[in-house]
Amino acid sequence: MSDIGMILDRIGRKLVTEVAPKLEGDYSAGHAAMSGLMAVMAGEAWDNAADRLVNEIAGIRGLLALAGQSVSVPESSSVKISQLTEERNALAEQLIALQAELETSDDAAAKDLNAKIWMHLMATAMNRMPTPPDFPDPED
């Protein structure tokens, strides 16, 4: 676990298990609990974010290459999340256009490539899915 992931995890757990119960009855108790839950999830996501984006980018570039499309989206000059996200988003726009075009064709190669795009979308959706931590109910 990275230090930042650890910090977010610990802050989140403190909010859920110590701060939120002290605010019980006040509207802000829900805010504290929800913020804590997401802080723990953010800690996990922070560690994975660059790896996930790099994989998404490689996947889309591969699919566009299979379609024989020229890609003008430049590669990020760093692995900053913001830059990788920008690159991924530009590529995703191109992927959406490609998939819409493939859907209009009865050609077997087009259907095969569309199936590959769906495999990519399914895998991406799985990798993006955060895991909410399971905190015991106070009464448990």
Add this chain to the structure above:
Amino acid sequence: MLETELATKFADYAEARLPGAKNAHVVSINRIHGGASRQTYSIDLTYEDATGPKTKGLILRRDPPDSLIDTERRVEFAAIKSAYGQRDLPVPEALFLETDTAALGAPFFVMGRIEKGDPLNPFKIEQVEPHRAAIGEQFFRHLGSIAALPVEGSALAEESESPALDQCWRKELAYWANEIRSNARNPQPVAEAAIRYLERNPPPPAQRLSIVHGDYRTGNYLQDGEGTMTAILDWEMAHIGDPYEDLAWATDLLWCGNDQERAAGLLPWPEAIGIWQNASGCTFDPAAFEWWSLFAYVKALGIWVTSEKAFAAGDNDDPILAWSGWFTHCAHELMLAMRLGPKHGAGA
């Protein structure tokens, strides 16, 4: 506006609106989690009228700076009025609607407070035990009863467009596609593919035009812990349309703890559908349900990207919007990809 200031202004407003009321005071006001689309307050109001002292428990729903869903409060108010007192439906009484911002700084409406019951967390639906079957029976009976409410002459029909039977799907899909395209902060390839698929494969025409609650699901009703549903809440997405929209939304996997054996995580599917058919007068059509259940994912993504945008822009800093824009968006995107991918030859 501070709650003390809100209480004073609300008492003045209520005194002016309640027939013969004087000496109105708010004796307690608490903000509650009553749906993220409006600021919701539970209020105890005391006043006197010609018959003596009175105490009323009220729910105030005030528009926030931004919300999960951009809906007109007059539509929500009209939907509640349309269902109140009908077919044994547990719906609060709609009391006042105020569209002017002068009284409380934002438009609002006021309902009677239903005194008994708590919402059930859809992510912990097992907490309904040992009353799962009883709540499930009421859940699907009330859902069917809403579908059977008369549309013509209803308060909602005065506020909401009534589409042709074969246009219900098109109107809703166009609305939510526009929400996604207008509000998403990142490209949405899964949602876009789903929108194209739904456009190319339309459902059968609606069997009837119905009042559609729009967000009927576990989490949006109260239950008393003894096996009775005491209130159906959160009518802000109500409209007139195909009753399958509500059936599909109510049984979306996200609201039932991923329980695929029981509809809405409450009842075995055949039993649930039977109760819904009896109450609604509709005949279950698998083709219609298939389309509307896919549409439910698209609609959900529309809500979640709107939430994310509002949170990211700082228009509304309620953490539930961040949760919606992150966790629930990922969950629905995954479910949608897993439904549509195999239709296009991907995986199993």
